[in-house]
Amino acid sequence: GAVVSQHPSWVICKSGTSVKIECRSLDFQATTMFWYRQFPKKSLMLMATSNEGSKATYEQGVEKDKFLINHASLTLSTLTVTSAHPEDSSFYICSARAIGYEQYFGPGTRLTVT
């Protein structure tokens, strides 16, 4: 299957700092990328959907100014958690999809805010 990478795989940051997470589709052009959040032993919650070259669409309850998403190219989307707080600690997973194909998930990034 197609490959989606995420970087970093884990990150620890101090409260108040910002963290950027990258999501790349390695062998296909992803017209749409999705960002999910997963708390321990919980399901995946869609945060936002991004299409290349346009603004991301955020789900209800997700703060746009806190979770900045940029989809600069057909193979790269970034999620920046701004002014992180301990409650932002979570597992963030991206997925990518080309038109007509299923979503392929990245390996996830575990964020811990101290």
Added chain:
Amino acid sequence: GQQVMQIPQYQHVQEGEDFTTYCNSSTTLSNIQWYKQRPGGHPVFLIQLVKSGEVKKQKRLTFQFGEAKKNSSLHITATQTTDVGTYFCAASGYALNFGKGTSLLVTP
């Protein structure tokens, strides 16, 4: 988006026993997808069901889509320790709406 409910939340079986997880929706689904997530890993696509009453098999896994396209099930025959993980169903719209998952624990 289309919401799905999944039961049970947890299932603990002895190796060799069968396992079933159910996914239900109050609305008709266009299709449904199943994913497996190993502990510490990311969701891996298993299958997509589209047609009413569809049944698909992957070795020991049997997937069904209800006649009304409002429910689906995943059945594992003779579980093995490698089946351990959380199984999610997801309703496919523009994005995926995941059920809460069923965590399967298999003890040898």
